[in-house]
Amino acid sequence: MKYTKKDRQQLLLETIEKNPFITDEQLASTFNVSVQTIRLDRMELSIPELRVRIKSVAAHNFGEEVKSLPLNEVIGEIIDIDLDKQAISILDITQDHVFARNGIARGHHLFAQANSLAVAVINDELALTRKSTITFVKPVKAGDRIIAKAVVLSKDTEKNSTLIEVTSKVENDTVFIGQFSMYRMTKS
Amino acid sequence: MKYTKKDRQQLLLETIEKNPFITDEQLASTFNVSVQTIRLDRMELSIPELRVRIKSVAAHNFGEEVKSLPLNEVIGEIIDIDLDKQAISILDITQDHVFARNGIARGHHLFAQANSLAVAVINDELALTRKSTITFVKPVKAGDRIIAKAVVLSKDTEKNSTLIEVTSKVENDTVFIGQFSMYRMTKS
DNA sequence: CACCATTTTAGCACTTGGTACTAATATCAG
DNA sequence: CTGATATTAGTACCAAGTGCTAAAATGGTG
Incomplete structure (x- = not known):
């Protein structure tokens, strides 16, 4: 047939x-x-x-290299990065990311995107998250495209600490806000 | 030459x-x-x-791409649960969870385990994370077994809100603490 | 220097998974 | 039945090899 x-x-x-x-x-x-x-x-x-x-x-x-981190470890696709200043990534939410029951994305995916981006924006060998406060402003559904923007707010060179705010939006609606206090590992 | x-x-x-x-x-x-x-x-x-x-x-x-998808389920294995009171889950950290550079687990895996557990402990149709404050106390390495314990601190039936604290330990060392303010979706 | 081993180069037939092109044959619709 | 569309067949050619044989070049040692 x-x-x-x-x-x-x-x-x-x-x-x-x-x-x-x-x-x-x-x-x-x-x-x-x-x-x-x-x-x-x-x-x-x-x-x-x-x-x-x-x-x-x-x-x-192999082609796209993000300086601070191998690409495969980043959740979401980094589309713009200005090291130590700001970075933007995109994450498309599929059925795999949501609760079957109501189609709302599980929180840890939004967190993972934001956290990855916070790590990536730091111009250093490696950064670790120390503390974080996050707010899920609005539910995200399957099919939504999340655009996360990370902005470096301040740097405390003494404490090896960097404060970053990540704001994630879906079509100009803020869906997630997170403050990340990052620890820089300044060794070689 | x-x-x-x-x-x-x-x-x-x-x-x-x-x-x-x-x-x-x-x-x-x-x-x-x-x-x-x-x-x-x-x-x-x-x-x-x-x-x-x-x-x-x-x-x-191609393999990696497939590997990065299993985030759709509950992260970690729930070994004990007392609905609306407390729950415990286990997550074994492998090479896949850590930064290649220094072998330290990426933060979003700890968050994902804790967040999954916070959602699971709530005795309801479905719960969403509203706000969260988290602290990464100590780095976690490949081979570590994280035991996360979620405790329901308070319930505000008026606001459909529940406060949960999750503490994750590796061999009795606290590695992660998170407070989760959860939103309960009472019936749909 | 001569001798022998190692190293390098050359050449040919053959392999995979194709492209580019031409030509023949099937199949179906009006 | 006739055309158009779809399918199959066959040939020459390509890239980037493998496998094999054989001839040079080079180098160290007595």
Whole structure:
């Protein structure tokens, strides 16, 4: 039982999205069509070939370097950073982040984004959170895109301490506010 | 001025470590040797070819992405619960929870465990965190087992508000203290 | 210096997972 | 039945290799 061209192409998209490591040959056999058909499909959908796909997956991790911290440890995607001054990150809330019951995001995701950003904005080998006061202003739902902005308020070089305020918004509505007192580890 | 075989191979290791996306041809020209020499070097050092290297970087990347998702459930294992009074949970800290740089657990994992527990202890349809003040008392390392205890301090039925204190310990050392002001969603 | 081992280079056939292109065949709709 | 669309087949070619053989170049030792 073969799919229509449209259905197949839709499935193809999803399949490759789910597993970018699949070859045309494997795709051909799972869809019971010839390799050439798969190639045509990929062209129409402008899906690159296996190696390019793999490379782009690999490059994602390698290409963008945030100086203060390896990217994979940061929750949310940092889109702007001015070390020791301010930083902005984006986190898209999906079904995975919310309570099944009411679709409201669990608090620790907002905290994780804000805390990650507070760590990242500090221009140092490594920073640890010492104290924090946070307020969940408004519930966040699945589908929302949280934009968190961290601002360095003050630095106390004596105490190796830095005060940061993170404000997270969804479409200009403030949903979260957190003050973070960070400890700087100024060693090499 | 050519390097000795040993020096070249050492540099080769570092170069590929730094940039796994480099071809043998490029390597050959940077070290002023033939492509074949590079191949021999790679064999002796058992460094895989470009495509395999890229693929492993990508696979690692892809795996991480999956790994970062299990945040949707309760963080930590609840081992004792007395609804509306107190609850205890355990979280084992692994390499995945810590900063690669110094092996110290990222703060949001401690917060997530405490926050999850605060939500769970409330005997209600669902609870949301409203405000929270937290203190990271002592760094937690990979291999540590965090035992978090949540105690309900007070209930204000008028305001649908509950105050909870969570104390997390590693072998009787307090590592984290958090006060959580929770909002109760009475029936929907 | 000569000799032998190590190191380096060269060349060829073959592999994967493709691209680019041409051409033939199926399938379906009006 | 005729066209258009969709599918399959086949060829030449590419990148970045592996595997293998063989010839040079280099280097240290007696």
